[in-house]
Amino acid sequence: MISTFDVFxxxxxxxxxxxxxxxxxxxxxxxxxxxxxxxxxxxxxxLKKTIEDVYTTGIETDFEVKxxxxxxxxxxxxxxxxxxxxxxxxxxxxxxxxxxxxxxRNGYDIGWWKFYFIExxxxxxxxxxxxGEGNEKWSVTGNITGSLPSxxxxxxxxxxxxxxxxxxxxxxxEGYKFIDAVMPRLIASDSEFSECNxxxxxxxxxxxxxxxxxxxxxxxFLVKPLTEDVGxxxxxxxxxxxxYVYKNSVDIAALLLGGQKLYEYENEKFFGELEVAIxxxxxxxxxxxxxxxxxxxxxxxxxxxVQTLNSIKEIxxxxxxxxxxxxxxxxxxxxxxxxxxxxxIDTVGCG
Amino acid sequence: xxxxxxxxxxVLLSFFVLLIIVMITLFLTxxxxxxxxxxxxxxxxxxxxxLLRAFANSPYINKNTYKEGSMLEDSKLSSINCEDLQKIxxxxxxxxxxxxxxxxxxxxxxxxxCGKWTFCKKEGDAIVFELPVNIxxxxxxxxxxxxxxxxxxxxx
Numbered sequence: 001m002i003s004t005f006d007v008f009x010x011x012x013x014x015x016x017x018x019x020x021x022x023x024x025x026x027x028x029x030x031x032x033x034x035x036x037x038x039x040x041x042x043x044x045x046x047l048k049k050t051i052e053d054v055y056t057t058g059i060e061t062d063f064e065v066k067x068x069x070x071x072x073x074x075x076x077x078x079x080x081x082x083x084x085x086x087x088x089x090x091x092x093x094x095x096x097x098x099x100x101x102x103x104x105r106n107g108y109d110i111g112w113w114k115f116y117f118i119e120x121x122x123x124x125x126x127x128x129x130x131x132g133e134g135n136e137k138w139s140v141t142g143n144i145t146g147s148l149p150s151x152x153x154x155x156x157x158x159x160x161x162x163x164x165x166x167x168x169x170x171x172x173x174e175g176y177k178f179i180d181a182v183m184p185r186l187i188a189s190d191s192e193f194s195e196c197n198x199x200x201x202x203x204x205x206x207x208x209x210x211x212x213x214x215x216x217x218x219x220x221f222l223v224k225p226l227t228e229d230v231g232x233x234x235x236x237x238x239x240x241x242x243x244y245v246y247k248n249s250v251d252i253a254a255l256l257l258g259g260q261k262l263y264e265y266e267n268e269k270f271f272g273e274l275e276v277a278i279x280x281x282x283x284x285x286x287x288x289x290x291x292x293x294x295x296x297x298x299x300x301x302x303x304x305x306v307q308t309l310n311s312i313k314e315i316x317x318x319x320x321x322x323x324x325x326x327x328x329x330x331x332x333x334x335x336x337x338x339x340x341x342x343x344x345i346d347t348v349g350c351g
Numbered sequence: 352x353x354x355x356x357x358x359x360x361x362v363l364l365s366f367f368v369l370l371i372i373v374m375i376t377l378f379l380t381x382x383x384x385x386x387x388x389x390x391x392x393x394x395x396x397x398x399x400x401x402l403l404r405a406f407a408n409s410p411y412i413n414k415n416t417y418k419e420g421s422m423l424e425d426s427k428l429s430s431i432n433c434e435d436l437q438k439i440x441x442x443x444x445x446x447x448x449x450x451x452x453x454x455x456x457x458x459x460x461x462x463x464x465c466g467k468w469t470f471c472k473k474e475g476d477a478i479v480f481e482l483p484v485n486i487x488x489x490x491x492x493x494x495x496x497x498x499x500x501x502x503x504x505x506x507x
Contacts, residue, residue, distance in 0.1 A: 005357060005358070008358065008361075009361060012361055012365065016365050016368065016369075019369075020368070020372060023372055023376070024372075027376055027379070031379065031383075034383060038386070038387075038390075041390075042390070045390075045393075045394055045397075049397055049401075052397075052401040052404075052405075055405070056401065056404040056405055056407075056408050057404075057408075089441060090405075090439055090440050090441050111415065112415060113410065114410040114415075116410070272438060272439070273439060275438075276411065276431075276435045276438050276439060277410075277411065279435060280411055280427060280430050280431045280435060281430075283430035283431075284426045284427055284429075284430040287426055287429060287430055287459065287462060288426055288489065288490075291490060293490075294490065346415075346416075349492075350489075351415060351416070
């Protein structure tokens, strides 16, 4: 016969057991979540540190994350994962999410100013389709290749090629080799190419076709140069073509790697830094020109350079966002002029 | 009476079991918190170190022709200010550059006979890193030896 006390013991035992089990399960669940989150945060911190190291040293490297879904998106400057968002500021980063990525520092160098940015991307294959006559298509092709990573020293490769001639194409070179060894031969032999007729094959194999032509063509990614530095990029989407004015090859690289979002982010960073660089240079040369000896030695050169910088300063607000064709051409011409004028200052030893 | 004593025994036993569970939970949470804190310190140190290296290599204060960095140019240092650098490197930091030869703070008036540049005032607790640098004297073409200090405010 069970006594009242035994019944009490059984009920109390059940209540306490359930309670303990509930707490243990709850805590184990939270603890597992926390551990998982901590691991993800650690990976993100490690990725950020690697990106910063590449930015400050210029030494390229590889980085691997545990699975393809680890990075859920890149909303510049934030890299998003399931549990966190990590800002990559102040490093300008052009990121294509992937499991195995290679990180490279690239730059826009104009003598008196350098704009460094990081390109982080998985393996990729770019096939150029240069159409039309003249050598402009080759200089644009070379500039685009130079603005994308050259992966000679990393495991994850970005390769370049050229086509098409019917269904034939030539492919498999990394950046520097493509620019230094392949392109001079193509230019010297005056090679001509036509539109690729097997685009579906390239899509399936993961090639990115970059058509360079001075006429409108049916293409997924078309670069239509107006001058050596400026032109239009047309990207085919579900609702037709989107067009963008580019002012340098960094704009094209940003559009190739991440479309409009990356293009706008890259421009924001580029012009933010350019405005600081202009202000600092103007103040620097005002300081130097105030010195009698310096003014006598290179006053003329400084005055010419300062004039160009002031012109760039005036045009920057017009080209910062959605520039007009004429403004972009003027901006690119002024940037070239500033490089030449700075070269003159440097030659007389006042750089 | 005996039953009441047994009852009390069970209540006490339950109380101690619960107490042990709560203590284990608190211990594990505390341990997790301390791990997070040490991770936070590591992140802050890494950020301060990054800023130091970014300054040492920054094209805004380095001489243009020295791509490897650590060759700061006195005319650039005298032309740039805290706000300019904050636009590029963000806030929550300060930096100072000193030459061994001159200790006067550089202004537009005493340039180039000066040897100290301060960017953004130091306010509050900060993690400070330092690095020896070269300072290129634009007017004379000479190179001085100096030190670059970069501090990041805690929690910055």
